[in-house]
Amino acid sequence: MFKSLAPPEYLATIDREKCIRCKRCIQNCGWGVYSWGGDKILINTSKCVKCLRCYHYCPEEAIEIKDNPTKFKNNAYWSFHHIRNIKRQAETGGIPLTGMGSDQNYPILFDNLMIDACQVTNPSIDPLREPMELRTYLGKKPSSVKIEKGKDGKLKLQTKMPPQIKLDLPIIFSPMSFGSISLNAQKVLAMAAKECGTVMNTGEGGLHEDLFPYKSNIMVQVASGRFGVNPDYLNAGVAVEIKIGQGAKPGIGGHLPGEKIPLEVAKTRMIPVGTDAISPAPQHDIYSIEDLRQLIYAIKEATNYKPVSVKIAAVHNVAAIASGIVRAGADIVYLDGFRGGTGAAPSIIRDHLGIPIEHAIAAVDDRLRQEGIRNEASIVAAGGIRSSADAAKAIALGADACAIATSALITMGCTTCGKCYTGNCSWGITTQRPELTARLDPEVYAERLINLLHAWTHELKEILGALGINSIDSLRGNRERLRGIGLDTQTLDILGVKPAGR
Amino acid sequence: MNHNYQKDISGCGLTGLISKKKNRLSGSHIVKSLCLMNDRGNGLGAGYAAYGIYPEFKDFYAFHIMYDEPSVRWTVEEYLKSNYHLEKIEEIPTFPVKAISISPLLVRYFMKPLKDKLVGDIQEADFVVNTVMKVNSEIEGAYIFSSGKNMGAFKGVGNPCDIAEFFRIEDYEGYIWTAHTRFPTNTPGWWGGAHPFTLLDWSIVHNGEISSYGINKRYLEMYGYKLTLLTDTEVAAYLLDLLIRRHGLDIPTACLALAAPFWKNIDNKDEDEREALTALRQAYGSALLNGPFSILFGHSKGLVGINDRIKLRPLVAAIKDDITYMASEESAIRAICPTPEKVWAPRAGEAVIVNLED
Ligand code: SF4
Numbered sequence: 001m002f003k004s005l006a007p008p009e010y011l012a013t014i015d016r017e018k019c020i021r022c023k024r025c026i027q028n029c030g031w032g033v034y035s036w037g038g039d040k041i042l043i044n045t046s047k048c049v050k051c052l053r054c055y056h057y058c059p060e061e062a063i064e065i066k067d068n069p070t071k072f073k074n075n076a077y078w079s080f081h082h083i084r085n086i087k088r089q090a091e092t093g094g095i096p097l098t099g100m101g102s103d104q105n106y107p108i109l110f111d112n113l114m115i116d117a118c119q120v121t122n123p124s125i126d127p128l129r130e131p132m133e134l135r136t137y138l139g140k141k142p143s144s145v146k147i148e149k150g151k152d153g154k155l156k157l158q159t160k161m162p163p164q165i166k167l168d169l170p171i172i173f174s175p176m177s178f179g180s181i182s183l184n185a186q187k188v189l190a191m192a193a194k195e196c197g198t199v200m201n202t203g204e205g206g207l208h209e210d211l212f213p214y215k216s217n218i219m220v221q222v223a224s225g226r227f228g229v230n231p232d233y234l235n236a237g238v239a240v241e242i243k244i245g246q247g248a249k250p251g252i253g254g255h256l257p258g259e260k261i262p263l264e265v266a267k268t269r270m271i272p273v274g275t276d277a278i279s280p281a282p283q284h285d286i287y288s289i290e291d292l293r294q295l296i297y298a299i300k301e302a303t304n305y306k307p308v309s310v311k312i313a314a315v316h317n318v319a320a321i322a323s324g325i326v327r328a329g330a331d332i333v334y335l336d337g338f339r340g341g342t343g344a345a346p347s348i349i350r351d352h353l354g355i356p357i358e359h360a361i362a363a364v365d366d367r368l369r370q371e372g373i374r375n376e377a378s379i380v381a382a383g384g385i386r387s388s389a390d391a392a393k394a395i396a397l398g399a400d401a402c403a404i405a406t407s408a409l410i411t412m413g414c415t416t417c418g419k420c421y422t423g424n425c426s427w428g429i430t431t432q433r434p435e436l437t438a439r440l441d442p443e444v445y446a447e448r449l450i451n452l453l454h455a456w457t458h459e460l461k462e463i464l465g466a467l468g469i470n471s472i473d474s475l476r477g478n479r480e481r482l483r484g485i486g487l488d489t490q491t492l493d494i495l496g497v498k499p500a501g502r
Numbered sequence: 503m504n505h506n507y508q509k510d511i512s513g514c515g516l517t518g519l520i521s522k523k524k525n526r527l528s529g530s531h532i533v534k535s536l537c538l539m540n541d542r543g544n545g546l547g548a549g550y551a552a553y554g555i556y557p558e559f560k561d562f563y564a565f566h567i568m569y570d571e572p573s574v575r576w577t578v579e580e581y582l583k584s585n586y587h588l589e590k591i592e593e594i595p596t597f598p599v600k601a602i603s604i605s606p607l608l609v610r611y612f613m614k615p616l617k618d619k620l621v622g623d624i625q626e627a628d629f630v631v632n633t634v635m636k637v638n639s640e641i642e643g644a645y646i647f648s649s650g651k652n653m654g655a656f657k658g659v660g661n662p663c664d665i666a667e668f669f670r671i672e673d674y675e676g677y678i679w680t681a682h683t684r685f686p687t688n689t690p691g692w693w694g695g696a697h698p699f700t701l702l703d704w705s706i707v708h709n710g711e712i713s714s715y716g717i718n719k720r721y722l723e724m725y726g727y728k729l730t731l732l733t734d735t736e737v738a739a740y741l742l743d744l745l746i747r748r749h750g751l752d753i754p755t756a757c758l759a760l761a762a763p764f765w766k767n768i769d770n771k772d773e774d775e776r777e778a779l780t781a782l783r784q785a786y787g788s789a790l791l792n793g794p795f796s797i798l799f800g801h802s803k804g805l806v807g808i809n810d811r812i813k814l815r816p817l818v819a820a821i822k823d824d825i826t827y828m829a830s831e832e833s834a835i836r837a838i839c840p841t842p843e844k845v846w847a848p849r850a851g852e853a854v855i856v857n858l859e860d
């Protein structure tokens with residue numbers, strides 16, 4: 001067979017002195033890097049994706065995964081990545097796929113924004129001693145409420161409030177379908193959502209019956225493939241999301257290959273076993289904003305007016321699009337920045353289309369305020385939230401809450417290797433192979449995800465305390481408490497943030 | 503939207519009193535009370551607001567305008583004349599004080615919007631607010647610092663006694679008084695920056711820093727308020743205007759929005775109250791005033807004192823006969839009321855609301 005001219009990215013190596021030939025690496029690797037050669041482990045390093053499963057499970061620390069030191073000649077313009085992709089395309093004629101969010105070296109605005117803190121003139125607040133409120137309600141808010149005092153002197157609400165999703169912290173889980181991730185991974189999300197008072201999102205894959213006990217912490221999604229959608233499904237969760245686009249692949253549909261569609265996935269999606277599940281690029285009943293409005297209201301009618309979220313990729317005109325979505329009746333606008341993750345996307349799309357979430361939040365929040373409709377919908381920001389600080393900055397820029405997926409998967413073992421589209425995830429996350437998914441014990445990993453949310457909760461409270469405020473309400477859209485470092489005037493203007501030192 | 507302002511950070515002292523029976527008291531009381539707290543300020547700003555001082559013009563909006571540049575006076579007056587009937591124009595009486603060597607030109611106007619200007623469904627009050635917003639944000643060098651009926655604000659750069667003497671505060675008689683001395687840590691040295699801040703009949707004196715300023719400001723901008731000042735106190739005045747005058751909340755409810763009870767307390771209420779308070783917080787999350795503050799706000803029907811949700815700034819209240827006193831320090835009250843019937847420190851977030859008797 002013709003040996004690929006695309007050199008391997010990683011070199012998997014075993015220290016033969018340390019190796020006790022226990023074969024755990026063979027068993028753990030989902031990509032088939034290792035095999036048994038009769039007296040020693042054989043390595044096919046071109047298959048290695050550096051997910052590090054073998055490294056973690058080798059009892060002797062005998063394994064090392066190195067970046068391949070043999071690179072093409074250094075060239076500032078023709079990077080390793082460019083040359084390698086061309087060679088791969090020359091061999092296959094196909095579109096190289098990838099998983100996860102873009103790993104390319106674009107500016108990261110979050111890393112150029114600093115949060116304020118109190119000194120002398122206003123006291124900081126100790127979150128261990130004083131209440132710190134992170135509670136967040138997603139949904140349409142009336143611009144004013146009418147409250148009357150009853151004869152007994154008690155307050156009584158006269159305004160009918162639109163439905164709200166109550167969150168104990170301003171962080172939810174981004175949609176990931178059963179099919180793109182394993183049922184066990186979905187269970188981890190559902191269990192953590194329930195424990196922490198937030199919501200997970202089914203993604204476009206229907207709702208497996210094992211998740212029924214978690215209904216009050218689930219948002220169901222309707223996307224262009226309409227998989228698994230029926231009236232029971234729409235009514236199953238606390239809200240319904242219409243997916244228009246995804247940050248990692250704006251304007252692109254989805255394709256779950258038949259190999260990732262065993263019986264359970266097929267049942268949940270309501271499609272035959274082993275057929276490719278194709279989600280078209282557009283929703284074929286939404287070719288305009290009026291069509292979106294009809295779908296939003298059709299869903300509201302079908303669900304007795306549950307909140308409807310509309311998820312879009314952050315693209316150049318995101319502000320105008322979001323305004324249209326709010327006017328079309330959405331209760332939540334979900335913005336997904338270009339760094340957002342994916343189970344599978346053409347890398348050319350992932351790495352070159354869309355805009356960063358930071359710009360998108362600022363532009364949308366500004367536009368909705370200019371039009372006087374900011375209260376009409378909540379903004380959920382997603383697409384590369386790596387820490388509680390990113391979340392705090394996103395909220396200060398104007399988001400009501402953030403959605404995380406990659407961060408949640410990392411608690412399950414993911415190392416962001418980016419090979420989710422292969423269906424071989426050795427951590428049992430983005431795979432349907434039973435021997436791999438069995439590794440992901442939902443109870444054990446839910447505990448880790450809960451730990452992460454608890455840690456972020458504490459961190460967010462510390463940030464609020466340092467800011468001298470005791471409610472997340474006072475951080476939301478409070479750009480005055482952010483400063484930019486090394487950002488140009490125009491970017492600062494778009495973000496509505498002053499430079500550090502001012 | 504302008505995010506490029508420089509926030510004025512200051513510490514301060516405040517005091518206020520109200521005679522429920524509308525007995526008009528000379529300004530000398532409030533001056534004495536404020537001057538006791540001289541060390542809470544640093545001579546860079548003081549001011550007074552009084553209600554009931556213009557009984558002979560009580561149906562007219564009393565505009566107090568400061569002109570940094572006398573020439574803009576004519577521009578402003580042209581504009582006012584084309585929109586209002588001007589009953590009386592006069593310079594605000596002042597008295598030369600050694601410590602105050604320079605002051606802006608200070609003029610007051612008693613006026614009413616021209617009937618034919620109130621077209622469509624624009625309310626008279628909205629019309630006046632628009633005038634204030636327009637002059638203050640668009641006419642450089644002119645600043646309307648008082649715009650209510652039968653009330654007025656007097657303020658400037660100086661210490662409390664000098665400002666009182668300068669404006670002859672003792673000569674006014676009012677049934678509600680508030681006063682304020684400042685300790686700005688960065689001083690633009692601008693007369694308009696002193697407290698009280700007013701809009702229509704609302705007047706605010708504020709001790710503290712509103713850490714939620716950024717979002718309060720953006721929230722108000724969505725409703726057409728133009729935040730022109732270099733201080734965060736302005737947001738409190740405009741929020742009250744929005745919640746009470748425009749959204750129709752009563753004063754106690756508006757206070758519950760601005761210094762909202764904690765969720766844990768709301769969750770423990772019975773169903774109706776829980777529902778009402780939850781909705782109030784959901785709708786007015788961006789109006790929540792967060793950070794250390796005590797505020798006194800006067801209005802045509804009463805006086806309200808309120809603290810932040812965890813009481814990071816002092817506020818003491820006292821009662822004697824029909825008069826309620828509120829101040830940063832008990833001593834400022836005792837200076838003018840040595841034997842109050844009752845003295846108490848209002849709890850965090852709990853408003854002291856005193857209304858005039860009809
Ligand atoms: S897991 Fe480690 S010790 Fe076991 S066979 Fe593989 S390299 Fe050797």
Ligand code: SF4
Binds near residue numbers: 416
């Ligand atoms: S989910 Fe699995 S395949 Fe995807 S990036 Fe993480 S470790 Fe790699």
